Amino acid sequence: MSFPHILAVPYPAQGHVIPLLELSQCLVKHGCRVTFVNTEHTHKRVMNDLHEKNSIGGENQIHLASIPDGLEPWEDRNNLSKVMEVTRKVMSEKLEELIEKINREKDGKIICVIVDGTAGFTIPVVEKMKIRKVVFWPCAVASLALFYKIPKLIDDGIIDKDGTPVKKQIIQLAQNIPKIDSTKLIWTSLGSEDLTSHKRMFELLYNSIEASKAADYLICNSVYDLEPEAFTLVPNILPIGPLLPSIRQGHSSGSFRVEDSTCLKWLDQQQPHSVIYVAFGSFTVLEKTQFQELALGLELTNRPFLWVVRPDITDEANEAYPNGFQERVAGRGQLVGWAPQQKVLSHPSIACFFSHCGWNSTLEGVSNGLPFLCWPYFADQFIDESYICDIWKVGLKFNKDESGIITKEEIKSKVEKVLGDESVKARALELQETALKSVKEGGYSERNFKKLIEWIKA
Known part of the structure; x- marks a missing residue:
């Protein structure tokens, strides 16, 4: 029996790997095969947590693969704008090579790629290879709405074209959506105080999310009733969350550190x-x-x-x-x-x-x-x-x-x-x-997940 073969590509950070790996385990449970691609640095950390096993689950399990991130082993991977700058180019090239390699093997071609929205820079590669593409947003939909509203924030004089706040003020994109301090926008609060790295981060994130708009399917780890107003600002996004191992009676995997039980x-x-x-x-x-x-x-x-x-x-x-x-x-x-x-x-x-x-x-x-x-x-x-x-x-x-x-x-x-x-x-x-109601039988997230499975298998 052949299982649809999916490639999953997270952004190389702990909070991005865990939910996409959880989604992968849900896909496997519904008769899919998944190759999960981390950068080499992340792969080593996840393997350490799994005691060196390069797969998760049973027969049609998740196979863990790795590609370089373009950084030297000793370089600081907490410098986020540098990581994103370098990985963007290297990951895209290496991903193409990996897909070609998998497609030459007898185990079944990749029929769909699921990419983390923050790694949207890999989408053009998938498009070029004519493979169906799903973008997975691992954060609150309100944070994605912020990126979708960037042209309006520029027009309204709240930020300049480099993403720099014009003055300190409170932004609210819609009623019942979090108020955001303009000095604590996602790209201006990423650890570094340096204005150049803020501008670079803004450009890289914005371009990644713009590239994500070419996806055939947009899904997120959220719950409609937790943030209904945010969903009105991001057309076509479907919630399938919360993605938690406890819900499928499974175990959490993908930790970068060894847990002390x-x-x-x-x-x-x-x-x-x-x-x-x-x-x-x-x-x-x-x-x-x-x-x-x-x-x-x-x-x-x-x-x-x-x-x-x-x-x-x-x-x-x-x-x-x-x-x-x-x-x-x-x-x-x-x-x-x-x-x-x-x-x-x-x-x-x-x-x-x-x-x-x-x-x-x-x-x-x-x-x-x-x-x-x-x-x-x-x-x-x-x-x-x-x-x-x-x-x-x-x-x-x-x-x-x-x-x-x-x-x-x-x-x-x-x-x-x-x-x-x-x-x-x-x-x-x-x-x-x-x-929890959203992921129970008949809940909104559960119905969306079923639709996704049907679409993948169609």
Whole structure:
């Protein structure tokens, strides 16, 4: 029996690989074969998580392949504008070679390519090869709407033609869509303060998303009822989310870091709804003073907490803890380098999610009915924070002091406020129901996914 052969191409970042790999596992479950193409650097990290297996799943499994990203092994892959600049050219060339190679093999030609919208620069290659193309948007639809509205933002004098904000102001694309600070647009908040790299990032992202418009099919990891107004701004996009392993009774894969599962045993010993889970994704970096205030703030809450402290979250994570902090919190604070997040969030002892508001984390928290404390770092995370706090009202933002620090007192106060507010908890449970209903039999996301499968197999 021959299975339709699909090539999946994520953008090389953790928050992009995980949802596309989850979509790939759903496709395999419905009788497709998937070759999943990472850059070599990402491939090594994913293989490490999978203990060197180069495939996922059973008979018609997901085969993991890799292509170069054009960077030297020692170069900094957190310099996003440089990564995008280099990978754009190299990935496109190497992708064409890989497709030709696969098509020469006896295992069945590629009949469809699913590309991450941020890697839309590969779309012309797929077009040239006359293969059907699907674009997958892994973030909130509101963040894609922002790119679609760029010509209008330029016409209205909000940004110049290089994407630079003309002045600091609040932008709202439509009612019930997050308000965006013009100085925190996706491309102006990507870590670097350098104006040239902002302009370059703007151009690269905008061109990628423009190229994505040539797709035959546009899908996203979102839920219509979570952001209905945003869907009116992006024609033809179909939600198929939330894409979570728990929904298909599977396991999460694609982590760039080795997960420390010992924290699950620790969670088993805690009271229901008592633990604050603190995790800021794979990019957030905290300056030492801020790191210490966060540690002291968690200590001040007097509540049990599970804190994911990546070795690179601050310049010297192990040296950075306040004096005696680890000894003082030893009984109720659990510190890990990386956690099996989806298992943690679904654990009955978790009370709230203290998050950087990446879209995957946002959907995971929402799908588990949790209140949030929001600590966005860059890119689309400010849009997600606004959804959580301003529109869905299931979380709280932090205020910074005059020197730009979120103080320990502010942390303690917001933890108490969010955990003491029954209406926030009630809304979080309603939102959970909304999200999960969409992927149940007959739900809007589930129907869209079925249509996609039929189209692929047609």
